[in-house]
Amino acid sequence: MPKYGMVIDLQKCVGCGACALACKTENNTQDRAKGQTFNWADFIYKAEGKFPNVKFTAMPVLCNHCTDAACVKACPVTPKAMHKHENGMTIHNMERCIGCRQCQRACPYSSEDVDKSKAAYSVISFNDFSDEVHPFYRDKKEVVAGCTASGAEIAQKAGDIPPHRTLYKHSDYASVRVAGKVEKCMFCEHRVLNGEQPYCVASCPAGARIFGDLNDPNSEVSKALKAHKAVQLANNKGELLKPGEKGTQPNVYYIRGFKVTAKKA
Amino acid sequence: MLQGKIINTMSNTADAIAVDQSRCLRMRFNKSTCSECIKHCRFDAVRIDECIDIKRDACSECMLCVSVCPSGCFDAKATDFYSLISRLKKAVNSVSSPVLGCNERVDLKAHERTVCFGFLSEDHIIALSVFMEGRLQINLTGCADCRNGFIVDTLKKRIGNIAKNTSLNVFEKICLVEDGSELYYQDISYDRRGFFKAIKNLTFLHASEFFENDEVMAPQSYSAKKIPIKRDLLNRVISYKKGDNTALLENYYYTVDINEDCNNCFACIGMCPTGALKIETAGDGRELSFNTSLCIGCGLCEGFCINNAISIEKGFRGHNPFEFA
Numbered sequence A: 001m002p003k004y005g006m007v008i009d010l011q012k013c014v015g016c017g018a019c020a021l022a023c024k025t026e027n028n029t030q031d032r033a034k035g036q037t038f039n040w041a042d043f044i045y046k047a048e049g050k051f052p053n054v055k056f057t058a059m060p061v062l063c064n065h066c067t068d069a070a071c072v073k074a075c076p077v078t079p080k081a082m083h084k085h086e087n088g089m090t091i092h093n094m095e096r097c098i099g100c101r102q103c104q105r106a107c108p109y110s111s112e113d114v115d116k117s118k119a120a121y122s123v124i125s126f127n128d129f130s131d132e133v134h135p136f137y138r139d140k141k142e143v144v145a146g147c148t149a150s151g152a153e154i155a156q157k158a159g160d161i162p163p164h165r166t167l168y169k170h171s172d173y174a175s176v177r178v179a180g181k182v183e184k185c186m187f188c189e190h191r192v193l194n195g196e197q198p199y200c201v202a203s204c205p206a207g208a209r210i211f212g213d214l215n216d217p218n219s220e221v222s223k224a225l226k227a228h229k230a231v232q233l234a235n236n237k238g239e240l241l242k243p244g245e246k247g248t249q250p251n252v253y254y255i256r257g258f259k260v261t262a263k264k265a
Numbered sequence B: 001m002l003q004g005k006i007i008n009t010m011s012n013t014a015d016a017i018a019v020d021q022s023r024c025l026r027m028r029f030n031k032s033t034c035s036e037c038i039k040h041c042r043f044d045a046v047r048i049d050e051c052i053d054i055k056r057d058a059c060s061e062c063m064l065c066v067s068v069c070p071s072g073c074f075d076a077k078a079t080d081f082y083s084l085i086s087r088l089k090k091a092v093n094s095v096s097s098p099v100l101g102c103n104e105r106v107d108l109k110a111h112e113r114t115v116c117f118g119f120l121s122e123d124h125i126i127a128l129s130v131f132m133e134g135r136l137q138i139n140l141t142g143c144a145d146c147r148n149g150f151i152v153d154t155l156k157k158r159i160g161n162i163a164k165n166t167s168l169n170v171f172e173k174i175c176l177v178e179d180g181s182e183l184y185y186q187d188i189s190y191d192r193r194g195f196f197k198a199i200k201n202l203t204f205l206h207a208s209e210f211f212e213n214d215e216v217m218a219p220q221s222y223s224a225k226k227i228p229i230k231r232d233l234l235n236r237v238i239s240y241k242k243g244d245n246t247a248l249l250e251n252y253y254y255t256v257d258i259n260e261d262c263n264n265c266f267a268c269i270g271m272c273p274t275g276a277l278k279i280e281t282a283g284d285g286r287e288l289s290f291n292t293s294l295c296i297g298c299g300l301c302e303g304f305c306i307n308n309a310i311s312i313e314k315g316f317r318g319h320n321p322f323e324f325a
């Protein structure tokens, strides 16, 4: 059995956001609203210092598919809605989820409300009980009054919500979520099972994302981890796990972090 | 007589219990300790671990699990209680005191038959006593020789509770007949047309039951909100019965108390299996609101709330039990 993980090369990553957009199209996630990001692939952006001594970091973030996943431990239903697959992925079963948000509370990389907690991101987002998903494509108001179409009109012409919906099938999750359930990155298991790479990996123009089997010493991820000193995130504030610290045993690694310093003239 | 017999045999479908695991309180909340079904099963047939299972060989089909489960996880496949009530009501047109029998003993006299009477919860019996115009006789004359004979005591206890808890004249309306000489049975004579109509209805019924039986019980989505038939029956009773429902509301309904520690996280809404809790917009804020008629008093919300902000009590003290407040 493989144990899937990801390595992100920070020196290759240009912070372009292609992965985040790719994920939104592949997984048909809705727009950020009411403290929920709905970004399965997201970023920690940090600007520090004072000109000209500034440092800007863009760190791609996603579900860490933790080995000791806090979300899974917290899920109260049986069999767990948030559960581990043998291949190491943390997968959410939509059928069994009751929307109690215990997973969101427990995951160190998630916040119940990113606006209130001022968190950079949240791995798990929640679809409110009383809101329909993709409100933008249900709204009949023209985007620019008297000039453009409305979201609802586009969806109707395209015949789906969202109009660009990627149709895929998976035994645990649907390609579009419903009200009253959480959602998060699934490592694109629906693609991986077909021998494809997760869509964020496939669309990164810089080749900064490496995905593969951490158990296989010859896989690209294992080679990268051998060649470089890797770090793991400890939470969604951008703090890293200290050497020896295990946390929830995240399976997303970052290599080749860097610091840019202005050259003294 | 022969005609009656044909009809009875035809309505005697294969007996089985459908399990909808998504309704089980233990499946929903891993800290729930509910074990009503296990406690009441005399044959150790119910198993709950990663799923719920009824061991078919061990099960005697006494239907006690069906009637004790607070959330409607089990369903006696061969009974549609609503149509049973309406057929019994119809029988009152022809006979003064219809007899309800069981599928196990088709040799005993009855106007209508159903699965083992163990499925009659207090709520079912209340509904029968309110909706039936005449007196209903339950034919228990075969129970003494039946492996499920213990349900007679259960029924007596349930009827006793109803008499104690409410002012319903349940002893007069529901008559448990254990001694064959006390059974008062009048034949319903079918004329030709009536007979063929009855056959037609029954084949139709049979077909739909057969279909249901054959269907692999697709597990309901855990998030689907559904009240069990018991709660629905009582809701029908209190909206149908004019006059004072205080005793019913006091003994069979629940109220949640939400205290000031509630920080409106609304997680309990997901936990509640029936939809009794809901978000209500109040001004520009949102708050938790509650509907007594949908609450089964399972206590999941209380056990689940991490702020200890919610507790349940017996009874209802508001104005309209059917409204969210």
Ligand code: SF4
Pocket: A062, A063, A064, A065, A066, A069, A070, A071, A072, A090, A106, A107, A108, A109, A110, A123, A124, A184, A248
């Ligand atoms: S990052 Fe959060 S959601 Fe993902 S596996 Fe870890 S604890 Fe679960």
Ligand code: SF4
Pocket: A074, A075, A076, A077, A080, A081, A082, A092, A096, A097, A098, A099, A100, A101, A102, A103, A104, A181, A182
């Ligand atoms: S929101 Fe869903 S996945 Fe998360 S803990 Fe609750 S039931 Fe489990």
Ligand code: SF4
Pocket: B254, B256, B271, B272, B273, B274, B275, B276, B277, B294, B295, B296, B297, B298, B299, B300, B301, B302, B312
């Ligand atoms: S409100 Fe609470 S006690 Fe009532 S049905 Fe819902 S979870 Fe159970």
